[in-house]
Amino acid sequence: MSYVELYERNILKKRKEELNKLLEKCHLCPRKCLVNRLQDEKGFCGAGKRVTVSSYNLHFGEEPPISGYRGSGTIFFTHCSLRCCFCQNYPISQLGNGQEVEISELATMMVKLQKLGAHNINFVTPTHFVPQIVEALELGVREGLKIPLVYNSGGYESVETLELLDGIVDIYMPDAKYSDPESARAYSRAADYFEVNKKALLEMHRQVGDLKMDSEGIAKRGLLIRHLVMPEDIAGSRSILEFVAKNISKDTYMSIMAQYHPAHLAFEFPELSRRISKKEYDAVLEMADELGLERGWRQNF
Secondary structure (H helix, E strand, O other), X not given: OOHHHHHHOOHHHHHHHHHHHHHHOOOOOOOXXXXXXXXXXXXXXXXXXXXXXXXXXXXXOOOHHHHOOOOEEEEEEXXXXXXXXXXXXXXXXXOOOOEEEOHHXXXXXXHHHHHOOOOOEEEEOOXXXXXXXXXXXXXXXXXXXXXXXXXXXXXXXXXXXXXXXXXXXXXXXXXXXXXXXXXXXXXXXXXXXHHHXXXXXXXXXXXXXXXXXXXXXXXXXXXXXXXXXXXHHOOOHHHHHHHHHHHHOXXXXXXXXXXXXXXXXXXHOXXXXXXXXXXXXXXXXXXXXXXXXXXXXXXOO
């Protein structure tokens, strides 16, 4: 069932109402700050009542099935429920750079991107604005919005929130950042990241299954997991790949990324103050091959 069908059956409105309840004592994400976002109180992520958007545009730098040949209609949301010390987008995620927009403006962005030819609407770091996004979708559908929705996140997600997105999100594109609790605590202030992430990945896969593409290779539905290779194997890559292979599917599309470079506060940590080596990257690729994870994308080093 698509979000258009959910709208036509009045289910989208009910989901919006249920999600808005999560804002009153905010527990949209696993941090459960319990602030009243409806009164514009702000918790760990820094988001209040109104949506804040950094930019929206056609993006051609995502994985091939997402960007396609016409581009992915990305909407970059400000703020984040993680505090990655190496975040390359920290002015947006942590410094709060962006503009507050009305729900109607957010809907207009989606419709405009569809009219520009976007293959999908790609919500980048959407977790803390899920209720507002669903409210905007109601307006967007009335204006003819119908292309697939991509949920592009850091992978630190509440299953309760994800369950309310069942049938709304077409493509989940989460990170799988860490398996080691100490690394997650030190570098993203989320010691429970792996336990949370595993549950989230399972729920995402339950909803949409393995990634499916059309005859032109454009993603229509499914799960695509991103994993950033880190220096000194800080991420604990093997445990992540083993979990995916054994508990989700060996047919999972994995984007194994080599573009780590020090940013933001990374230079405060000696182990993070360099790029990865080809040897480190190749070691993770070998792990994926060994585990039968052959689908996805690998980068030229």
